[in-house]
Amino acid sequence: MTGLGLADPARENALLVGIIDAISAGPELELLAARVADLIVAATSTDVCFVHVLDDTDRSLTLAGATPPFDSQVGRVRLQLGEGVAGWTASRREPVVIVANKDDDPRYRYFPQLRGEDYTSLVSVPMASRPGGLAGVLNVHTHARREFTERDVRLLTSIGTLLAGAIHQARTHRRLAARExxxxxxxxxxxxxxxxxxxxxxxxxxxxxxxxxxxxxxxxxxxxxxxxxxxxxxxxxxxxxxxxxxxxxxxxxxxxxxxxxxxxPPVLDDLGLADSLTSLARSIPGLDVVLDVDQCELPEHAEIAIYRIAQEALQNVLKHAGTRDAGLSLHHAGNDVVLQVSDAGCGFDRNGRSSGGDPAAGGYGMTSMAERAELIGGRLEVESRPGAGTRVIARVPRESPR
The missing domain is CATH 1.10.287 (Helix Hairpins)
Incomplete structure (x- = not known):
């Protein structure tokens, strides 16, 4: 069998109109991804569709929408950029077509929960828009062998571009709602x-x-x-x-x-931010902290927030990381000042914990640090994997809002 079955322009237009209707229905990202996945499978005579969305960290993809029976895996499947076919598509922003023998393709990665052995052919296209950049990856799979044409790939890429703008808007709406x-x-x-x-x-x-x-x-x-x-x-x-x-x-x-x-902290008045962080790191018993700090000028209230974030992050290393060794750095990065506290300790599963939102999920300390950063116009990033240590990164603008 060849093609996606969209030789009829009326059918193709009906698909695009359906996608536009789905986009117009509201800013809920998961609902949008689920509706679009169903539309694509129905219109293209494929067997399954996966919508992978770029996370807020811009370093990994999360399955945000899928046709049954894989809708139960939404939010559970994550992969790094460059990992698997979808990760390769995201990192290169180029389509991938595999007609058969995908196990022999070095880009392919097997996910047991997605039952790749049941499917023969696939197309993976980036979802990207010119103003917003990469939003995610769109994959379709078929049980039987399918010879996908260039027109098929162009159509799916056009759908991906259309979805990218809606996904960027949904992500912005979600961030604003979460911040509120x-x-x-x-x-x-x-x-x-x-x-x-x-x-x-x-x-x-x-x-x-x-x-x-x-x-x-x-x-x-x-x-x-x-x-x-x-x-x-x-x-x-x-x-x-x-x-x-x-x-x-x-x-x-x-x-x-x-x-x-x-x-x-009176030490801020006496020493300034950089030397205060040095004093803080050396005052915590049980930790050996490697320091790399520059003199970074910030408003007074932002200095207090950075100091308290560093204080909480170092205490977390002491209490949870299972190591005596940590690192603390403070540098300019463009228009931002970046604080980083890292360790090579036990780490934790980021899929089950977060830096903001539910205190039970990420711990009140993580939530407190994230909110301190947000209140001065910045953001907190937490990178961790079991056995691979943890990095807490606070980015704040040099001229932070009061």
Whole structure:
């Protein structure tokens, strides 16, 4: 059998109109991919269609839509750019046609859940648009051998171009919705944190600083009374009270500094961001941190956010990575300042955890770091695989919004 069965221009137009209708239905990416996959299979007399969409990291593809029975695998199949036929198509942005014997093709990778042994021929085309760039890859497969023509490939490529714009729009909509939800959650967390911090500070001041000041006043009054009406041992008693008062004053000063440090790291005022990160890395017991930091000028509130992200990321290495060795770098990259904290520890499965969104999925620390980066106009990227370590990358603009 040859061709996709679209020699009739009316049938081809009906397919394109159906795709446009699917695109117009709404910005839900998975729903769009599922509807388009069904339309393509029905119109082209192929047996299965897969829609692989480029992730937000721009480094991997995720199965976003598929015809039954593979619709259950949506969101579960992921591959890196360059991996498998779809990954090769994405990295080269060139179509691939395999008529038979795909196991002999070095670009092919077998996915057990997609049952590649049941299909003989395939076409893989990039979904890309000129303004938005690569959006993903469109694959069709047939059970029987099929001689796909150049016209077939051009048609599927045109469909891919049409879908690319819709996918870019859906991704933008999803990012904006996620950012709005994150800001709502973060606002709630900020309010709760402010109240908790006020209570903590009030308790610290009442139970610590205030009580020490009361004791300090008692000892000073005792020393004053002894000096005003010295008895046989008045001078010695006064000296003892003054020594205790001095000790209390030192403790009170330490507690006051600790309270101030909890609100804003004073080391930022004293040393600047780069040296503050160096001091932070060297102050964490149990970690050997290789440093590579440049002096990077940022607004004050952005420096605090970067410092807290680094602090949380290093604590995560200490608590979860299973290694003493870590790296911390801070550099300019175009119009951004990039902080990176890395380790060669145990890593984790990124498919089951994320850097933002559900705290249970990625841990509150990951969520907190992502939201800190977003609030200053930046973004957080987390790269990790089991046994391959973890990299936390925060990118923030040099002129971040307040």
């Amino acid at each position: 939800r994150a800001h709502e959650r973060f606002t709630e967390q900020v309010i709760a944190a402010q109240e908790a911090e006020r209570q903590r500070l009030a308790a610290d001041i009442h139970d610590g600083i205030t009580q020490r000041l009361v004791s300090l006043r008692f000892h000073l009054n005792a020393a004053s009374d002894a000096l005003a009406d010295p008895g046989p041992d008045g001078t010695g008693f006064a000296a003892t009270q003054l020594n205790r008062a001095r000790e209390l004053a030192d403790l009170t000063l330490d507690e006051t500094r600790a309270a101030i440090s909890g609100l804003r």
